[in-house]
Amino acid sequence: MQDVGVGLYPSMSLLNHSCDPNCVIVFEGYQLLLHSVREIHIGEELTISYVETLVPTRERQKQLVRQYCFECDCLLCQNQEKDAEKLAGEELAWKEVKDAVNEVRYPKSKEEWKHVLARCQNLMSSHEGHLPDTNIYQLKMLDCAMDACINLESWEEALHYGSRTLEPYRRYYPGFHPLRAVQLMRVGKLQYSQGMFPQALETLKQAYNIMKVTHGTDHSQMKVLMEIKEECEAMMRLQ
Numbered sequence: 485m486q487d488v489g490v491g492l493y494p495s496m497s498l499l500n501h502s503c504d505p506n507c508v509i510v511f512e513g514y515q516l517l518l519h520s521v522r523e524i525h526i527g528e529e530l531t532i533s534y535v536e537t538l539v540p541t542r543e544r545q546k547q548l549v550r551q552y553c554f555e556c557d558c559l560l561c562q563n564q565e566k567d568a569e570k571l572a573g574e575e576l577a578w579k580e581v582k583d584a585v586n587e588v589r590y591p592k593s594k595e596e597w598k599h600v601l602a603r604c605q606n607l608m609s610s611h612e613g614h615l616p617d618t619n620i621y622q623l624k625m626l627d628c629a630m631d632a633c634i635n636l637e638s639w640e641e642a643l644h645y646g647s648r649t650l651e652p653y654r655r656y657y658p659g660f661h662p663l664r665a666v667q668l669m670r671v672g673k674l675q676y677s678q679g680m681f682p683q684a685l686e687t688l689k690q691a692y693n694i695m696k697v698t699h700g701t702d703h704s705q706m707k708v709l710m711e712i713k714e715e716c717e718a719m720m721r722l723q
Contacts, residue, residue, distance in 0.1 A: 502531035573615035601632035665694035
């Protein structure tokens with residue numbers, strides 16, 4: 485679910501945008517897959533989201549106008565649902581965290597990852613009690629710290645940060661969303677690595693229930709998930 489390049493898919497480019505879409509796009513190598521994430525009525529238009537729906541309405545609108553030259557008037561934009569919650573906490577604190585997250589570029593060495601982790605830890609420590617995990621920039625900071633810990637093979641610490649993301653992910657990606665499925669899978673793998681087999685199995689089951697809709701049962705990511713889930717079930721039988 486990370487951008488690695490640009491592709492041209494003429495038929496899929498016909499899909500229009502909604503911030504609350506009835507379909508999602510995932511990739512299998514270079515192949516683009518379109519999956520419906522809820523019941524679609526006869527004659528209903530298929531829609532996807534052109535932008536990250538996690539960001540508040542005003543930022544989504546600015547990006548859509550800048551990149552695609554239209555203003556979205558979907559129900560989510562009209563209601564501005566959850567915008568206040570996404571920016572909860574002290575404004576000065578989340579603006580500092582936002583700037584820090586935007587500055588992060590994908591590190592290429594362990595030393596760079598250590599620097600990223602230290603920056604995340606310092607910010608989260610200084611803003612403790614001032615920013616809830618439901619603030620989207622705090623959430624992105626937790627994701628960044630989790631990525632750093634994984635790359636530094638600090639599995640226990642990675643699980644600590646990853647576990648804190650699950651409730652915000654559930655709130656902001658309700659129903660079937662590929663990002664939530666992948667996050668649940670990552671946390672489940674970390675729980676498994678720490679010998680937390682019952683917890684891991686429950687988390688992986690949640691990931692499976694979403695991923696079978698967003699990715700499909702034949703997707704390579706789904707096959708990896710099933711392997712981990714089966715290993716977890718085998719370890720529980722041995723206990």
